Amino acid sequence: MxxxxxxxxxxxxxxxxxxxxxxxxxxxxxxxxxxxxxxxxxxxxxxxxxxxxxxxxxxxxxxxxxxxxxxxxxxxxxxxxxxxxxxxxxxxxxxxxxxxxxxxxxxxxxxxxxxIVSDIRTAGGPITLIVDSTGLRVHSGRDRMREKHGLPKARRTWRKLHIGFDPESGEFVASRLTTEHAGDPGALPALLAEVAGPVHRFIADGAYDGTPTAATIRQAFGEDVELIIPPPKNAVPGECAARNAHVEMIAKGGRMAWQKATGYGQRSRGEAQIGRYKQVIGSELRSRKxxxxxxxxxxxxxxxxxxxxxxxxxxxxxx
Incomplete structure (x- = not known):
């Protein structure tokens, strides 16, 4: 970024x-x-x-x-x-x-x-989908007991919230809660299944880079969807033509020029929505199960x- x-x-x-x-x-x-x-x-x-x-x-x-x-x-x-x-x-x-x-x-x-029946409202046409994830703490309620009576320290657990955000409408179009052991690419198929409308652009961070992830996205939204996912520094050309174009663009003009040309900077709006979630709702889950x-x-x-x-x-x- x-x-x-x-x-x-x-x-x-x-x-x-x-x-x-x-x-x-x-x-x-x-x-x-x-x-x-x-x-x-x-x-x-x-x-x-x-x-x-x-x-x-x-x-x-x-x-x-x-x-x-x-x-x-x-x-x-x-x-x-x-x-x-x-x-x-x-x-x-x-x-x-x-x-x-x-x-x-x-x-x-x-x-x-x-x-819970969602009431998502989009602009009607194809949208830009920004995908990101964050961690939410799970309330244990035993901190005082451990401090006062010297109970053995329990391993803190947390959950992972995956979100799909539409920057045009400003709304979440998909959400998925998983355990901390689930990776971002593994939770992606279930998250994309909740997106009701068509998608013409998919923006995510480098955790979603890879051929299987690209195949999952194209299977959900079609072959014409534009993938804006930053490849790693040591990326080499492969089978995906779109990813090869990103690798070549970064090699010629640098990563900052690639971000400006592809509009990757919009991903910060997804991060802002995660901050908004934690500010308005909270960063801790109240339920235990x-x-x-x-x-x-x-x-x-x-x-x-x-x-x-x-x-x-x-x-x-x-x-």
Whole structure:
């Protein structure tokens, strides 16, 4: 990336300055993020209770909509499950709705099998897909016990969140949570399967370089998709003509010229979205098991997309 290339002499360059041109609309969008009425639909009373399945045995009391709405409030406001139950109960009382409230154990149990329906909205045509991944910590809850009673230090585990980002709409178009043992190329087929629309350009870092990865991408989006993946320093020409062109371009003009010519700098917008996820949602997973953790990240991604639709800041460079 450019900031790494010029790291040794960064102090000699003047930092670019930008100005937000739609402060009024953007301020209102930021206010809407904390508006409870936005996250709790008044028409939810009609679909709050689950329909009878027609099968023998116990029936579910709450619909998937009710569980997802409660878990969304938990993600937006950073609440534990018990406080989420109390928060939803107070909202129903203020709205004068006589509806039952899922208890915290029901929310925890239903989160393991909850199906989150994505509401991704793209521009309609082929998009530029930026793929990246990051690590999320798993909350253990035993740090104080280890410090106070001298318990053996447990090995900290973490999860890996893979995201697909559309820079035109500013939304996540795919997300996938895996264990820390899964590599980026290994999680790519399942991630690409979630992308609904066509893709004409694929941008990713050097971890996705390789013939099998290129074949996976072309199988998902067609042979005409443009792959912008930086080859390593010791790369040699191979069977892929597009990759050979990148290797030759870097050998002739340098890596910085290649980045400018191919538009690889847009990948920084994917990294910015990962920073946004950790700033708004957090860098730690609240759930303990893999299934509810997957539900938690899917709800978080869906929440960030909804925040984006409230309004985005537009910038212009002033210096």
């Amino acid at each position: 450019p900031f790494k290339f010029n790291a040794s002499r960064r102090g000699r360059f003047a930092k670019a300055k930008y100005r937000v041109t739609n402060w009024a609309e953007y301020n209102e969008a930021l206010r809407l993020r904390g508006d409870v009425s936005v996250w709790f639909d008044e028409d939810a009373d009609s679909g709050w209770c689950a329909m009878r399945s027609g099968k023998r045995g116990g029936q579910q009391r709450y619909s998937d909509l009710a569980i997802e709405m409660c878990l969304t409030l938990r993600v937006v406001f950073g609440l534990p499950l018990r406080q989420t139950q109390g928060f939803v109960r107070s909202l129903l009382q203020l709205m004068e709705l006589d509806l039952p409230v899922p208890d915290y154990s029901t929310l925890c149990r239903r989160a393991q099998t909850l199906l 893999m299934e509810p953790q997957t539900t938690e990240t899917r709800i978080a991604v869906k929440t960030l997309n909804r925040m984006t639709r409230f309004g985005r800041a537009t910038y212009e460079r002033v210096a």
